[in-house]
Amino acid sequence: MSTELTRLQTRLIEHFQRGFPTTPRPFETIANELGTNEDAVISAISDLKDKGYLDRIGATYATGRAGASSLAAMEVPDDQLEKIAAQVSHFTEINHNYEREDKLNLWFVVTTADQASLDTTIKAIEAKTGFPIYRMPMIEHYRLDLGFALKWN
Amino acid sequence: MELSELQHRLIKRLRDGLPIGKRPYANIANDLGTTEETVIETLEQLIAHKVINRFGMIIRHRALGYQANAMCVFDIGDDAASDIGKAMATLPYVTLCYRRERVAGVWPYNLYCMIHGRDRLTVRAQIRHLIARLELHDAPHKVLFSKQCFTQRAGKYGAPAISASLSASGPASTQTIPFPIKSGKYHEQA
Structure with missing residues (x-):
């Protein structure tokens, strides 16, 4: 399990399923937090998406509050x-x-x-x-x- | 909370996910005809008012190894359901827990929890633990494992009231993710 994920990808999934940054450059904010650079984060997340592990970066809603x-x-x-x-x-x-x-x-x-x-x-x-x-x-x-x-x- | 027009449009836009690039909120602002700052403020309002329950990476849990996915349903007296639901929700392996309406004559169950695990043996042990811990031996219940996932995508919130798919429109994107364990091997109903 998770052998196909890089260490950075594993950390991204562990830390950013909630509380994704709402800063103008969120991937840079994440990179600073994880001690890497923005391009590495963008590339790791794009790869998760391409491989079908990531559906999207988005929101889930409290039932009844959004519709x-x-x-x-x-x-x-x-x-x-x-x-x-x-x-x-x-x-x-x-x-x-x-x-x-x-x-x-x-x-x-x-x-x-x-x-x-x-x-x-x-x-x-x-x-x-x-x-x-x-x-x-x-x-x-x-x-x-x-x-x-x-x-x- | 009554949602503003901009909030509705942002919710709708987020169904496609945040663009993966250097200035994703600026990209969305461009699509919505507003500023990056306004997009960020609007999103933060939705989070602060708990309209958004979670904002982040939405993973395909089956692809990542959560392939034993059990929906456990219980028929609990209406006066006890709330307390039992709250206790159930504290168990570490319970991922979701809800009370729902019964369907008269068809479906007597009113308390639901989801357990997502790597394999069925582990999930079955967790269900036995849950039943013992909450003393639910006498409560009618069922365990419904999922066999295949036909669709997982964003909810259609923030959409206009008229459904596009009710009129003639192109096909919705649908992804079938086959479950690796073939059907017929497991027949599990408590």
Whole structure:
């Protein structure tokens, strides 16, 4: 695990999944903190992106604060799963879409700017796929997304 | 907090990620027709008001070795769910923990936690520890490992109310990341 990452890349992932600098030259700020230079940081991060380890440098949002969202699930026959999953993912409002081991086997998260768009989108996905969608909206969160540790314990 | 038009536009712009270059906030300012200083201030407001929960590198955890990804769901009495959720959230291997609405007649579970690990043996041991520690032996529950990830991308916040994908539009970018363990090998439902 992580043998393909350079030491700098490992440190970047360990330190900058949260609290990314909002200085005009953030990669230089990071370089100063890690004792290297801006070009090395930019090149290490570009390489993580090219290799598919980094999705993006960006934000995750507190549920309900930036728009509307819901976890949702469908029961899809195995032989149609690939096709239906692709139809679901085609909607740009889907930000996660996983096959899980259960009778309810397709699980996804729908995010939209407001509640009305959420309802419209879910109805449109039902119409497109022909399967009912069950919604499990959040009531309360107890632990937020804090990123991932690279060290295995 | 009511979001300003600029905040909405910044949120939308951030879905594509921060440009990886020397002056990324200046690049975004250029796209949005404002100044670098305004972009930074607006972003800092969103972070300070906790609209943004996390700002940083968003990794593809499966590519980095987190390939055993379990969603554990419990049916907990409504009066106890909050306290149990708070206790669950303190366990070091729990990455996310939520209370959600049940689906009548279909899905009785209301308390969810995610455990992301390198292998299923470890994750299963952690689930046993969680159940013992919180004394949940009698609570109906299920463990749903993920088999394949069809999509992981930014949430479509900050978008206009009319969905582009509801009208005729080009295909959304979709990336399928196959799970290396073939299906059928693990049938795991507690």
